[in-house]
Amino acid sequence: MVPRHNGGLDWSFIQFDEKYTDRVTDLANRSMSETYNEKVILDIYRSWREGFILLMAGDEIAGFICGSRYSITEARILLLAVENAYRRSGLGSMLLDRFLEICRKSGYLSVRLEVRTDNDGAISFYRRHGFSITSTMLYYYSDLSDAFQMWRML
Numbered sequence: 819m820v821p822r823h824n825g826g827l828d829w830s831f832i833q834f835d836e837k838y839t840d841r842v843t844d845l846a847n848r849s850m851s852e853t854y855n856e857k858v859i860l861d862i863y864r865s866w867r868e869g870f871i872l873l874m875a876g877d878e879i880a881g882f883i884c885g886s887r888y889s890i891t892e893a894r895i896l897l898l899a900v901e902n903a904y905r906r907s908g909l910g911s912m913l914l915d916r917f918l919e920i921c922r923k924s925g926y927l928s929v930r931l932e933v934r935t936d937n938d939g940a941i942s943f944y945r946r947h948g949f950s951i952t953s954t955m956l957y958y959y960s961d962l963s964d965a966f967q968m969w970r971m972l
């Protein structure tokens with residue numbers, strides 16, 4: 819999916835680098851209900867560097883996605899966020915497509931993720947990208963709210 823508007827900015831994918839840790843942590847905390855600290859972000863990066871991608875709008879981080887190796891055949895999306903101002907412009911889709919491509923090249927056969935059961939926007943987004951709900955995980959989050967597990971083949 820190509821962004822519908824970019825305000826004249828140059829979009830580019832880059833690999834996460836440790837110098838972006840504070841900005842990514844900030845975006846994660848502004849976008850999601852869980853609280854993340856810089857150590858968590860760095861731990862995710864160090865566990866699977868190729869799976870941590872930023873989408874830049876000029877010098878600004880417009881969004882990011884990161885994941886982990888869940889099993890030999892399955893990857894997992896851990897965090898995905900797009901800056902509020904850029905949402906519904908195709909950037910989340912670009913990040914997800916890029917991530918899925920990296921998973922395919924790494925030999926994975928499927929991808930899973932967890933999403934809050936009340937996060938209707940993200941659930942619609944993932945459904946649109948071929949994910950299906952496979953189970954409900956009760957009390958999954960730190961505030962004891964539930965998660966849907968979603969899954970798709972690559």
Ligand SMILES: CC(C)(COP(=O)(O)OP(=O)(O)OC[C@H]1O[C@@H](n2cnc3c(N)ncnc32)[C@H](O)[C@@H]1OP(=O)(O)O)[C@@H](O)C(=O)NCCC(=O)NCCS
Nearest residue numbers: 849898899900905906907908909910911933939940942943
């Ligand atoms: C989920 C998120 C990454 C989507 O990013 P995005 O750049 O807005 O997504 P896209 O523009 O590529 O959306 C593609 C399609 O997904 C669906 N979609 C995306 N956001 C949606 C929303 N809020 N409500 C309903 N459908 C939505 C739509 O079908 C959309 O196509 P359309 O705009 O033509 O209707 C973004 O909303 C976000 O950062 N949310 C906060 C963090 C979060 O919830 N992350 C997921 C946690 S698992």
